Amino acid sequence: MKLVTEKRELTTKWFRFFAPIVSILVALFVAGFLLLAAGVNPLQAYLEIVQESLGSLYGISETLVKTTPLIFASLGVSLAFRMQIWNIGAEGQIYMGACGATAVALFSGFENPALMITAMFFAAFLSGGLWAGVAGLLRARWQVNEVIVTLLMNYIAILGVDYLIYGPWKDPKGFNFPLTAQFSDAARLTEYFDTRLHSGFFLALFCALLLYLFMERTVWGYEIKVIGSNPKAARYAGMNTGMAIFCVLFLSGAIAGIAGFGEVAGLQHRLQHGISPGYGYTAIIIAWLARRSALGVVIVSFLMGILLVGGDSLQLTWQLPVAFVYAFQGLILFFLLASDFFINNRLKLVRGERHA
Amino acid sequence: MLEILLDATVRSGTPILFATLGAIINERAGIINLGIEGLMLIGALAGFAGTQASGSLLVGVLAAFAAAMLAGSVHAFITVQLRGNQIVSGLALTMFGVGITALFGRSMVGLTIAGFERIAIPGLSQLPVIGKPFFNQDMLIYFSFLLVVAIAFFFYRTRWGLALRTVGENPAAADTCGVPVLLTRFLAVTIGSGIVGIGGAYLSLATTPMWIENMSAGRGWIAVALVIFASWSSYRALAGAYLFGGITAMQLRFQAMGTTVSAHILQMLPYFFTILVLVISTIRLQKGTSQQPENLGQPYDREDRK
Numbered sequence: 001m002k003l004v005t006e007k008r009e010l011t012t013k014w015f016r017f018f019a020p021i022v023s024i025l026v027a028l029f030v031a032g033f034l035l036l037a038a039g040v041n042p043l044q045a046y047l048e049i050v051q052e053s054l055g056s057l058y059g060i061s062e063t064l065v066k067t068t069p070l071i072f073a074s075l076g077v078s079l080a081f082r083m084q085i086w087n088i089g090a091e092g093q094i095y096m097g098a099c100g101a102t103a104v105a106l107f108s109g110f111e112n113p114a115l116m117i118t119a120m121f122f123a124a125f126l127s128g129g130l131w132a133g134v135a136g137l138l139r140a141r142w143q144v145n146e147v148i149v150t151l152l153m154n155y156i157a158i159l160g161v162d163y164l165i166y167g168p169w170k171d172p173k174g175f176n177f178p179l180t181a182q183f184s185d186a187a188r189l190t191e192y193f194d195t196r197l198h199s200g201f202f203l204a205l206f207c208a209l210l211l212y213l214f215m216e217r218t219v220w221g222y223e224i225k226v227i228g229s230n231p232k233a234a235r236y237a238g239m240n241t242g243m244a245i246f247c248v249l250f251l252s253g254a255i256a257g258i259a260g261f262g263e264v265a266g267l268q269h270r271l272q273h274g275i276s277p278g279y280g281y282t283a284i285i286i287a288w289l290a291r292r293s294a295l296g297v298v299i300v301s302f303l304m305g306i307l308l309v310g311g312d313s314l315q316l317t318w319q320l321p322v323a324f325v326y327a328f329q330g331l332i333l334f335f336l337l338a339s340d341f342f343i344n345n346r347l348k349l350v351r352g353e354r355h356a
Numbered sequence: 357m358l359e360i361l362l363d364a365t366v367r368s369g370t371p372i373l374f375a376t377l378g379a380i381i382n383e384r385a386g387i388i389n390l391g392i393e394g395l396m397l398i399g400a401l402a403g404f405a406g407t408q409a410s411g412s413l414l415v416g417v418l419a420a421f422a423a424a425m426l427a428g429s430v431h432a433f434i435t436v437q438l439r440g441n442q443i444v445s446g447l448a449l450t451m452f453g454v455g456i457t458a459l460f461g462r463s464m465v466g467l468t469i470a471g472f473e474r475i476a477i478p479g480l481s482q483l484p485v486i487g488k489p490f491f492n493q494d495m496l497i498y499f500s501f502l503l504v505v506a507i508a509f510f511f512y513r514t515r516w517g518l519a520l521r522t523v524g525e526n527p528a529a530a531d532t533c534g535v536p537v538l539l540t541r542f543l544a545v546t547i548g549s550g551i552v553g554i555g556g557a558y559l560s561l562a563t564t565p566m567w568i569e570n571m572s573a574g575r576g577w578i579a580v581a582l583v584i585f586a587s588w589s590s591y592r593a594l595a596g597a598y599l600f601g602g603i604t605a606m607q608l609r610f611q612a613m614g615t616t617v618s619a620h621i622l623q624m625l626p627y628f629f630t631i632l633v634l635v636i637s638t639i640r641l642q643k644g645t646s647q648q649p650e651n652l653g654q655p656y657d658r659e660d661r662k
Contacts (some may be wrong), residue, residue, distance in 0.1 A: 005658070050373035086443055144475050144638045147390065147443065148581045148630075155574050155627045161618035281451065288444055321462065321569065327455025330394075334430060337440035 004157040005345045015343045020289045024303070030335075031328045040318050041088040048317065049310025059309065060193035065267065067092065067305035069276065071204035072259035073283035074301055075211050076128075078292045082215065084320030085245060089135065089150025091280025092157030093128040097257025098264045099161055100127030102180060102271040103188040105264070106169065116186040121261055130159065142240040146249065154280065154310040173214055174187040180271035189266035198266030203300065207255065212294035224248060225260035256280065256289060282308070285329045289336060292327015304329075358600035361605055366497060368608075371396070371563065371572075373500050374555025374588060376593040377507055378548040380571045382662065383583055384511065385544030386524035386651040390446025391431050393412050393576025394453020399424045399553025401457040404567045407469050412531035413561060414470075417496070420557035421550040429542070438513020441545040441657035454570060464567040469647055470563030472496055493645025496558050503551070508592040524649035527656040537656050552576070574627065581630045584638040588649065596633070603629050 032042035054065045073090040080087040087093075100123035110116040131153065138144035162178070189198040215221035227234040227241050234241055263275050264294040282304050290296030311325040375392050382389040389395075399420035404418030431449045434440040472494035480491035522530040523540045531537050541634040559571050578600055586592035607622045615622075641648065 021629070034456065034459065075450050088447065142635060142639050144635050145581075145584070148577060148634055151577050152574070152581070152627045152631055156624050157626045159620045159627075166620065167618055204628050210546060284447060285451075301634055319462070321458035323458035323569065326451040326453065327459060328446040329448075330452030330455060333444060334434060334452070336436050337445055337448070338438055340440060341438035 003071065003243075004348055006348050006352050008346055016041055016287055016291070018292075019298075019339040019343055020336060023289075023332050025330035025340055026335045027328060031329055034327065038320070040314075042348045045314055045318065045320075048313060049272040049306065050091045053306040053309040057193075059194060061197040063194065063302065063305040063309045064201050065196050065305075066308045067196075068198075068201045068204050068306075069259035069268070069279045069302035070282060070286060070304055071208060072103040072262065072297055073209055073256045073279050073296045074286035074290065075131075075204075075294065076252040076255035076257075076259075077283045077292070078210065078287035078290060079224075079255065080248055081228075081287050082223075083224045083244065085139070085228075085248055085252070086147045087132060087135075087150050087249060087252045087256075088147050088284060089132060089153050089157075089253070089280070090259075090283045091276060091278065092150070092154035093131050094260040094263070094276045094280050095154075095157040095161050096131040096253075097124035097128040097260025097309050098271055098275050099157075099164065099260070100124045100257065101185075101261040101264050102169070105183040106180060109183075111186055113186040113188075116184075117189065117265065120187060120265055121258065124257045124261030125254045126257075128260065129254030132253020132256070133246065133250040136196050136246040136253075139249065140245040141161035161229070161275070162211070162273060165273060169271065171270075180270045183265070186266060188269060189262070191266070196267060198262070200262030200266040201261070203258070207258065208294045208298050210302050211255070225343065256283070277308075281326070281331060285333055288333065358483060359488050360531075360635070361602075361609060362486070363493075364605035364608060365598055365601040366460065366489050366493060366661050367563065367601070369597040369599075370497050370500055371555040371558040371599035372575050372582065372600055373504075374558060374620075375552045375576055376534040376582045376597055377500075377503060377590055378550070378552035378555065379579055379583045380586065380588050380593060381507070381520075381548030381551065382545050383652055384524045384588055384649055385419060385541045385548075386521050386527065386649055386654065386656070387432070387435050387541055387545050388442045388446060388653050389428070389431060389545065389548065390443060391453065391549070392446075392579050393572055394450035395424045395427060395549050395552040396556035396559070396572040396576045396579075397453045397457040398427050398451060399556025400506060400560040400571055401461050401556075401567055402465065403459075403557025404464055404467075404555065405454065407561060408464065408467055413472060416561055417554060417557050420553040422553075424553020424556065425546045425550035428552075429546045431549070432542045432545035433504025435480065435655065436538050436545065439657060442653055444657075450576070453455040458569050461567050461569055463580075465569070467566065469561070469565050470585060494562055496554070499554075504594050509588075521649070523656075524636045524651055527651055529653075531656075531658060537658075541656070555579075578626060578630045581634045582640065584648070585633050586648070587637070587641075597634070600626055600630070 035042040035045055038326060053059050077087050077090050101120040104120045104123045108119060112120060115289060135146045138149055139146040165178045165180060169180045171179055189200055191198045223231040223239050227244050231241055264271055285302045286297060286304055290300045307325055311322055314320040315322050375396055379389055379392050402418035402423035403416040407413055407416030431445050434445045435442045461501055474492050474494055477491040481487045483583045511521060519535045520540055523537050527537045556572060560567055582596040603626050607625050611619055
């Protein structure tokens with residue numbers, strides 16, 4: 001008797017749909033053992049995650065607050081994924097977006113809120129876009145590996161923001177803390193129901209809708225998909241793949257940059273250290289779990305929002321490091337990759353020798 | 357002055373050297389491993405914990421090797437046996453490494469150990485200029501010299517090395533010749549990962565003998581970029597790693613001299629130069645003066661063979 005694998009003739013839609021859910025459940029199970037090994041009762045920890053993030057109106061609002069940057073960043077990452085371009089630099093693009101928005105908020109002197117917010121939005125859009133555009137240019141012109149470039153630029157972006165808030169942009173009245181002065185009221189997004197939930201959340205949903213329409217209803221969206229699935233055919237069809245690579249990475253970074261705008265204009269009201277606790281990295285997982293669909297991105301971002309709010313609370317009650325959430329996310333990805341194999345193959349017991 | 361700078365170059369280049377060598381073994385067999393950063397952290401923590409528990413540096417290094425190997429075997433299983441996406445699996449490995457070491461490293465924060473000490477090699481360490489930086493170092497650095505030569509010898513002078521390279525270049529041909537493709541790839545990824553782990557252990561056992569969360573600080577990613585600079589050769593990996601060691605050493609020197617340039621700007625230099633070097637080596641790659649393994653990044657499935 002021998003265990004062999006065999007390709008499935010047909011793969012059902014249900015399998016594809018359920019694979020991410022099963023992966024999350026299995027990852028929860030395995031992460032439970034890790035928690036146990038670290039001296040934390042996993043059932044209690046999971047219960048606490050759900051209670052903190054969904055158990056009260058305030059909890060839900062906090063979850064949506066975390067969901068907001070995740071949606072933006074994941075939309076950006078998934079757009080690039082569509083073309084088989086790996087934008088691992090959403091984290092840095094969020095920082096650059098926050099940086100651009102902050103520059104406008106601090107130095108433009110606009111007093112009209114609509115004008116101020118619009119200018120901040122476009123500054124963030126451009127900053128994030130140009131930051132990713134560097135990787136796009138290098139990839140389009142010389143085929144330089146965009147995974148490594150976008151990732152290394154994260155470190156540069158974060159150090160760049162540190163330079164500004166420890167140096168030229170430091171609030172002179174801030175008791176020497178590394179943060180900028182607080183923004184004027186004109187530079188603040190609307191907040192709802194006495195919570196930290198701000199209009200950036202609805203902007204994120206709108207952005208998801210726009211991106212869906214862009215991908216499914218426009219020629220550009222179609223070209224992106226063709227170039228992603230078959231670059232040779234795209235070139236024969238006369239598509240300018242180099243230009244497309246640059247534009248997609250620019251747009252991908254620009255959308256991630258909006259997350260930075262949302263964080264400074266809606267939440268922090270100033271630029272400070274750790275403006276993103278790794279939203280850009282979580283976005284990669286969300287984009288992969290959501291199978292690159294815009295609606296999927298919104299749903300999975302919400303799930304990850306739950307995890308992040310819960311993770312913050314576990315940090316307080318159990319002194320668990322926030323980075324533990326990464327271990328969990330890594331596990332989800334491992335199991336999703338493994339389940340992809342079983343979607344396309346089945347295990348079979350065979351008697352005797354295997355004939356190739 | 358030059359001696360001090362060279363010494364700092366070798367010491368900051370060594371962890372990157374181990375990581376680059378491990379990554380080269382992975383990629384020579386055709387598997388991209390973006391989990392290097394996570395593997396370094398796992399190696400750093402396991403090395404520190406092993407030494408802390410046993411009091412022996414050797415046990416620490418072996419623990420780092422074993423732990424990184426174990427973690428690397430997950431990447432190997434997913435990419436080799438299950439033919440999963442190598443980029444996603446590697447990123448997952450890095451995230452897992454960052455998270456798991458933060459979780460289990462909690463109890464190690466603040467503890468200290470006696471780290472690696474310098475052992476002067478009689479005669480050689482008396483050489484002018486290069487004597488002290490290269491021959492008055494710790495055991496792990498001497499081991500890294502040995503490893504560079506051993507890997508080059510393995511690739512080009514042994515039957516197994518040839519098999520490994522063929523698996524990365526043309527797995528179908530290797531399969532025809534009776535080379536077990538999947539097993540070779542699996543071993544290359546796990547052993548390569550183990551070597552990356554030793555690079556991590558260098559950080560926690562020699563550079564700063566303690567455990568700090570996320571202490572690899574992007575060195576794993578620099579190593580991934582250096583593989584391309586090194587054209588998948590261990591000797592060039594040595595040159596690349598020391599180039600980066602040199603930049604780090606200069607940056608530290610500038611800071612110590614109290615320059616007016618912000619520390620944050622200086623800290624950007626290694627990342628900035630890595631991108632620069634990556635661009636230059638990629639352009640060289642295009643011109644055909646260096647070549648990447650033909651089958652890099654492609655899963656092998658015997659049934660797909662045409």
